Amino acid sequence: MAGTVEAKLLTSLGASIDDRDRAVVELALTYARALDIGGDLEALGPKLLTTLDALLLTPKARTTQVKGV
16 A cells, blocks of 8 residues: 555655645554555545545545545
């Protein structure tokens, strides 16, 4: 999972990751890596989803941004 999350982060954000977002990016990768080694999906899944939402990397987050909600 971490490889997929990292690839998506690099594809979507790439060099445009600014210092303010870097901590959220690292947090998302930390959650994904924890899941890869058998972390609790029920505990970590929602946290990973929230961090991906904050980076506008989920369909829900992108739809909300387009609608201006």
